[in-house]
Amino acid sequence: MKFVIEPAKKCAGRLGLLTGIDRIPDKSYKTPLLLFTEQNLSREVLEISGFQNIAVLLSFDCSVQMTNALKLYKKGISEFIGLKECLTFVTIKNPCYPCLTGHHEKGSLPVYKKSGKINVTSEDYMTFIKESMPDFFVTLADGDTWHDCSKKRIIKSNERSNEMLDECIKHQQGIKVKWSKMIGTVEGGYSEHERRKSVDHIKQHDEKIIGYFIDGLHRNGHDAVSLDSIKVNEIVKYTLSILPHDKIKIMLGAFLPNQVLELVSIGIDVFDSSFAILVSKMNRALTFNFNLQNPALLDSGPEIDLTDSKYKDDFSPFVESCQCLTCKQHTKAYTNHLLNTKELLGPMLLTIHNLHHYKMYFEAIRECIKNDELSDLKEMIDVQYKNKTFSYEVQKNVAQTN
C-alpha cells in the first residue's frame, strides 16, 4: 500500500492518494476520505444510488457472527457482502452506536451485542481478521476513555491496549493474514502524557503499521457530536505532532461537519459517515450548504425534520440541486408520508440522500484544500451549525442495535 501526500498548499489540511492496495491494485482513493458505515444498503441500492467505488467501514461487533461463514467462504468479507471492488476497513465497534462503558476483564475487551456481552480476546479478533481478510484493520484496543474520565481509567486503557497490540502482532505473524494491513490504534484519552506513551509503544512496531487510528476521545454514537472542539483539537494536534508525518491518520465518529473541518485542517485523512447515518435515524435530511460558488443559505437551516407536518404538501426535493436518487425521484411530501406511516422506504430514502450529501461534502473539502479555500468553507459551515441545538440521541439501547 502506498500513501502519497500532495505537497502542502498555504492553507491547512492535506490531500493524499491511497494506492497500491494489495487486493485491488487498480483502485485508488483520495483523502480526506469518507468511509461508508451503512451496512443495510444492498449492492443494488448502492449502485443505483451512485455509490460505486466506495470505501466501506465494517465493524467487528456487527460482523463477528459471520466468522464461521467467512471461514467456509474463503474469499474474504469484501466479496462476501457483494462489494469485492470496494476497499474494506475493519474497526472494533461501529461508530454509529453508543458504547456501554466499564465491565473490563483481564485479557479481553467487552463488546456488547443484542445477545449480550462477549469478552473478545486478541486471538478471537485476529481469527476474525484472518477469515474476513479486510484491506485494513485497526489493532484491538481499549478505547473506553472520554473527556472527563479518570486518570486511572486512561492509564488502564493504555496498558490494556499496549498488551492487545503486542498480541495482535504476535497472532498476525502466526496466521499470515493475507493482504490485510494493520493500523495502530492510539489511545491515551485527553492526556498528552498517556498519548505519548501509547505512540512510543506503537512506534516499536512501526514497520508493521501502515497508519494510525486516533481513538479514545468519545464513546461513539451521539457522544461524538457534542465534543468540546477546543479540547479535541488540542489533543489531536499534539498526537499528530509525535506521529510520523507520512502515514495515514484516521478518526472515526459522528463529528459535526464543522468539527470535521477542524480535524481536516489539523491533518486527519480518513473519516466515516456515521454523522449522516445518525441524522437519518433522527428522520432529518442534511441540507447544509457547502457550495462556495453559490453561498446562499437556506432559511430552513442545515437539517430538516421530514416528519414535520409543514412538509406534507411540499412537492420539492430535499435539496433543489441534489443529484441523489431520492431528490431526483421523490419529494419532501412523499417522504413525510412514508415516515409518518412508518414505511421502511422512508428511512432508506433519507439515508440515500444523507450519504450522498455527505459524500459530496467530502468532495467539496478536497476541492477547497486544492484551491486554498478551506478557511472560507469553514466559515460557511460554522455559520450554519453554530448555535444549532439539534438532538442526535437515538432513543434505543445499543444492545438492541447490533
Ligand SMILES: [Zn+2]
Ligand atoms: Zn438528495
